[in-house]
Amino acid sequence: MAAAAGPLSSLVSVLESYRGRDRVIRTLCYGCQLAGGVLARKSPAESEMGRRLLAVSAQLSHCRTVLRLFDDLAMLAYSRQYGLGAKEEDAIVRWLSVLSNLADQLYYPCEHVAWAADADVIHTNSHKWWTLSTAFWGLSLVLSIVRSLRILFQLRRKLRNCTGQSLEQSQKEMDAQVKSEVLSILSSMADLSNAVHWLPPGFLWAGQFPPWLVGLMGTISSLIGVYQTSVGAGSGPV
Secondary structure, three states: OHHHHHHHHHHHHHHHOHHHHHHHHHHHHHHHHHHHHHHOOOOHHHHHHHHHHHHHHHHHHHHHHHHHHHOHHHHHHHHHHHOOOOOOOOHHHHHHHHHHHHHHHHHHHHHHHHHHHHOOOOOOOHHHHHHHHHHHHHHHHHHHHHHHHHHHHHHHHHHHHOOHHHHHHHHHHHHHHHHHHHHHHHHHHHHHHHHHHOOOOOOOOOOOOOHHHHHHHHHHHHHHHHHHHHOOOOOOOO
């Protein structure tokens, strides 16, 4: 019983926090889309199950959209705390982070307007607002990828300058940071592939992904996010 209580207690602890709950919902959302997309391509019986899983995925996605209505202040607080990145040693990393925070901040109101238009709260064309919010999300992801690549370049340069006992200590610290940045790049690239897919047709591979591939990319990103959250390697409120 004690062994069973451990994982259950950990899950409850994760679900008690907003960020942990969002990670779980996100993983379930994309997991259902992956499974549903695969099953929808098979026999009629399996296709019906796939349709139901895709419906669950859509509802979970809508749930996350509604919950993000309350994320603006958290993002603003994070952006204000980071400011112009005075603590960053590298100017390129600093400005990439500032621009990424700005893109994240602009993403939220655009999505809120799109949601309100779909819910008939306001009368406007939701499509352009969904496109704008997705574009800001994609921009933030690109900036995050470039930022992580810049940090990896800096770490490699620092490692070359280490000698003797400091080399062994720095190696362990840098290995952990390298792992974190590589995972962040993989997660952002998976999300970016979906962001491009959701842009208007005609731009790169926009509109070309089948549901199962969207689910796969999202599941990969979500599982990386769950792992980073569990080890405390996540950054920012989004």
